[in-house]
Amino acid sequence: MLDVRGLKKVYEGSGRRVEAVRDLTFTVDAGELVCLVGPSGCGKTTLLKCMSGLLTPTSGEVLLGGRPVTGPPPGMAFVFQEYGRSLFPWMRVRDNVELPLKQKKLTTSRRRELVADALESVGLSDAAGAYPWQLSGGMQQRVAIARALAYEPDVLLMDEPFAAVDAQTRADLEDLVRGLWQQRGITILFVTHDIDEAVYLGERVLILSASPTVVQEQLKVDLPTERDQLHTRVAPRFAELRTHVYEQIQAAKRGRPADLEDAKDMKADAPPGAP
Amino acid sequence: MKAENALLGTAGLAGFLVLCEAVPRLGIVSEDYFPPVTRIADALVTEFGDQAFWTALGDTLTGWGLGLVIAVTAGILAGVVISVVPFLRETTASTIEFLRPIPSVALIPLAVLLYGTELQSVLLLVVYASFWQVLIQTMYGVQDVDPVAMETARSYGLGTWARVRHVLWPTALPYVMTGVRLAAAVALILAVTAELVIGAPGLGRRIAVAQSSQAVPEMYALVVVTGVLGLLINVGARTVERRALAWHQSVRGEVAV
Amino acid sequence: MKRLALQLFFVLALPLLLVTAWWFASDGSTDVYWPPLRTILTTFPDVWTGEQLRADVLPSLLRLLAGYAAAAVVGVALGTVIGSYRRVRAVCEPVLEFLRAVPPPVLVPVIILFAGIGDTMKIAVIASGCVWPILLNTVEGVRAVDSVMTETARSYGITGAARLRHVVLRSASPQIFAGLRQALSIGIILMVISEMFAASNGLGFTIVQFQRNFAIPDMWTGILLLGLLGFVLSVLFRLAERRALGWYHGLRDTSRRSS
Numbered sequence: 001m002l003d004v005r006g007l008k009k010v011y012e013g014s015g016r017r018v019e020a021v022r023d024l025t026f027t028v029d030a031g032e033l034v035c036l037v038g039p040s041g042c043g044k045t046t047l048l049k050c051m052s053g054l055l056t057p058t059s060g061e062v063l064l065g066g067r068p069v070t071g072p073p074p075g076m077a078f079v080f081q082e083y084g085r086s087l088f089p090w091m092r093v094r095d096n097v098e099l100p101l102k103q104k105k106l107t108t109s110r111r112r113e114l115v116a117d118a119l120e121s122v123g124l125s126d127a128a129g130a131y132p133w134q135l136s137g138g139m140q141q142r143v144a145i146a147r148a149l150a151y152e153p154d155v156l157l158m159d160e161p162f163a164a165v166d167a168q169t170r171a172d173l174e175d176l177v178r179g180l181w182q183q184r185g186i187t188i189l190f191v192t193h194d195i196d197e198a199v200y201l202g203e204r205v206l207i208l209s210a211s212p213t214v215v216q217e218q219l220k221v222d223l224p225t226e227r228d229q230l231h232t233r234v235a236p237r238f239a240e241l242r243t244h245v246y247e248q249i250q251a252a253k254r255g256r257p258a259d260l261e262d263a264k265d266m267k268a269d270a271p272p273g274a275p
Numbered sequence: 276m277k278a279e280n281a282l283l284g285t286a287g288l289a290g291f292l293v294l295c296e297a298v299p300r301l302g303i304v305s306e307d308y309f310p311p312v313t314r315i316a317d318a319l320v321t322e323f324g325d326q327a328f329w330t331a332l333g334d335t336l337t338g339w340g341l342g343l344v345i346a347v348t349a350g351i352l353a354g355v356v357i358s359v360v361p362f363l364r365e366t367t368a369s370t371i372e373f374l375r376p377i378p379s380v381a382l383i384p385l386a387v388l389l390y391g392t393e394l395q396s397v398l399l400l401v402v403y404a405s406f407w408q409v410l411i412q413t414m415y416g417v418q419d420v421d422p423v424a425m426e427t428a429r430s431y432g433l434g435t436w437a438r439v440r441h442v443l444w445p446t447a448l449p450y451v452m453t454g455v456r457l458a459a460a461v462a463l464i465l466a467v468t469a470e471l472v473i474g475a476p477g478l479g480r481r482i483a484v485a486q487s488s489q490a491v492p493e494m495y496a497l498v499v500v501t502g503v504l505g506l507l508i509n510v511g512a513r514t515v516e517r518r519a520l521a522w523h524q525s526v527r528g529e530v531a532v
Numbered sequence: 533m534k535r536l537a538l539q540l541f542f543v544l545a546l547p548l549l550l551v552t553a554w555w556f557a558s559d560g561s562t563d564v565y566w567p568p569l570r571t572i573l574t575t576f577p578d579v580w581t582g583e584q585l586r587a588d589v590l591p592s593l594l595r596l597l598a599g600y601a602a603a604a605v606v607g608v609a610l611g612t613v614i615g616s617y618r619r620v621r622a623v624c625e626p627v628l629e630f631l632r633a634v635p636p637p638v639l640v641p642v643i644i645l646f647a648g649i650g651d652t653m654k655i656a657v658i659a660s661g662c663v664w665p666i667l668l669n670t671v672e673g674v675r676a677v678d679s680v681m682t683e684t685a686r687s688y689g690i691t692g693a694a695r696l697r698h699v700v701l702r703s704a705s706p707q708i709f710a711g712l713r714q715a716l717s718i719g720i721i722l723m724v725i726s727e728m729f730a731a732s733n734g735l736g737f738t739i740v741q742f743q744r745n746f747a748i749p750d751m752w753t754g755i756l757l758l759g760l761l762g763f764v765l766s767v768l769f770r771l772a773e774r775r776a777l778g779w780y781h782g783l784r785d786t787s788r789r790s791s
Contacts, residue, residue, distance in 0.1 A: 100688035287623035505633030
């Protein structure tokens with residue numbers, strides 16, 4: 001469904017050259033829910049923006065359903081971390097969800113149907129006439145998710161969507177995403193810096209290294225499909241998986257000496273568990 | 276990027292000048308109405324050699340500066356007093372809302388009758404127009420003072436004056452500076468208007484004289500001088516604002532009032 | 533009920549006090565320049581009859597409207613173009629900074645050269661003075677469109693006219709309105725002085741006529757009318773702004789409360 005091949009992104013500007021993503025190759029199958037974790041500042045957002053066609057990679061390519069992504073493809077929806085800046089404050093919730101559909105040449109009745117259905121799915125039917133800024137942070141992110149759902153994407157990219165909401169709301173939203181994934185069979189790529197979240201949500205977890213970024217490890221999450229906050233999080237297998245991911249990320253943060261160009265970091269203790 | 280912007284800006288300016296030279300030369304617009312840049316520049320050089328020009332410039336700057344100082348002083352004092360005393364704030368609100376939008380040019384006939392072409396005419400218009408800018412921004416700034424900060428200061432036993440000095444003033448300052456910047460621009464507009472329409476001595480009157488005596492290049496040269504003056508005032512006010520607020524974590528945007 | 537009465541007191545107390553003070557201070561005044569308020573108020577309906585309003589106030593207002601509307605259209609259109617492209621902005625910036633800094637009233641003699649002293653001149657004067665604050669504020673507003681909003685629009689395929697209409701202009705609208713408000717007060721100033729300079733009708737012209745003929749109470753009624761006009765226009769503007777920017781004020785109040 002989604003192929004990333006040899007992706008590399010280098011930012012160049014004002015005499016500085018920053019290699020954000022070095023060489024990334026992975027695939028996401030149709031209907032899969034994959035979580036991407038990595039140390040902070042490892043280029044997760046850059047990767048996602050390259051995948052969504054918002055940024056052009058320096059080299060390598062992204063294929064969606066076998067076709068290279070050159071601009072934002074119609075079958076893809078993006079949920080940003082900054083819900084407050086991603087929803088348009090001058091539009092009511094209903095209009096925010098509807099706006100992308102207006103570009104799709106649908107009939108008015110079909111648009112209304114999609115909007116109502118999407119808001120229903122995220123439990124916000126009552127808030128359709130409100131302005132986004134009248135809602136709590138968690139509800140705003142629900143609106144952003146509803147907008148993505150109404151767009152009927154094949155692939156949903158989510159960039160640390162719950163990083164700015166409180167812990168309880170976050171748990172609710174995680175269950176919402178799992179539920180929607182199961183009901184609708186969308187392919188979801190979920191980026192997060194929260195290890196527990198990645199393991200809880202994902203069918204597979206991709207662990208990225210520190211910048212310049214490569215894929216450190218791919219991990220299959222062999223937890224049951226039916227998950228809930230109460231039981232899944234205390235299951236022994238969950239603990240094992242999260243410990244493993246945690247170790248991998250610690251290793252990634254210290255970095256493999258061969259990958260480091262910066263002499264100062266070389267002095268750091270040799271990572272005992274590093275591959 | 277900065278160097279590139281400067282380069283593009285210079286190119287834009289050069290292009291503008293070339294355009295202003297070419298349009299009349301090519302006869303697209305008659306030279307009688309719109310003389311080429313080079314002739315305007317000639318007229319400008321002649322002006323610079325004329326003592327009367329410098330006197331006029333001095334007159335304009337006097338009216339502008341004096342009016343601005345009066346307006347700023349009065350605006351800040353009135354603004355702080357009105358917004359610190361809740362009773363005054365409530366009672367003056369409607370009056371301010373009514374007086375503020377009254378166009379200061381409505382006072383022109385009155386100024387003519389009372390002061391003729393004297394400096395006071397200019398001052399009346401300049402002060403009336405710029406006073407409101409300072410007043411409104413000052414009031415806005417004082418109202419923005421964090422009540423918690425005020426309470427904290429009070430709980431540490433700071434007196435009224437110390438509270439104004441250390442809590443109220445620093446919070447209001449960014450707004451006050453914005454008000455002063457806006458007032459400086461408005462003051463120039465009104466100073467020139469008074470000279471142009473009433474005939475008080477200054478650049479405005481010189482422009483009116485040049486127009487009535489068909490000295491078109493001279494008129495354009497003087498218009499350019501007023502533009503440069505406005506530019507210097509804008510840039511100067513912005514620089515002062517930035518200097519004075521360098522310590523401030525967030526140099527605030529303009530208040531929509 | 534008591535709250536309402538108190539509010540009414542706060543709104544009316546000072547204006548009433550001031551008017552009363554004026555009334556009594558000027559009553560029996562023999563100073564020609566400061567006629568009694570009584571005289572001014574009794575003169576008012578005699579001077580500003582329906583016919584006079586139609587002959588003088590209406591043309592002034594129509595010219596203001598025409599010039600202001602032209603400035604708004606040109607300012608927003610040009611501002612959107614300049615604000616959307618960094619390079620265009622860099623090229624235009626110094627020239628715009630200069631043109632904006634020219635005090636608008638000095639344009640009156642310049643435009644008289646081109647357009648004579650008719651209506652065209654006055655509309656052109658008003659338009660050329662009003663256009664700068666609108667243009668520059670639009671540039672600023674369009675430039676400052678939030679990057680996440682821009683990316684959201686792009687990722688959902690909102691491009692072209694839809695992007696301009698639903699995202700860029702809406703997002704810049706608070707700034708555009710700030711420009712429109714500045715332009716309104718400049719427009720009124722220019723309306724008046726373009727008529728004082730050269731005209732055969734209009735509010736500015738009539739007031740200056742009164743002053744030259746030493747019809748002092750009549751002149752005072754003109755000043756009052758002009759003041760009233762400024763006030764009414766600003767109220768109308770505020771109503772329009774409240775309608776268009778309701779979301780913005782709500783958003784601002786919300787973020788202020790939570791911070």
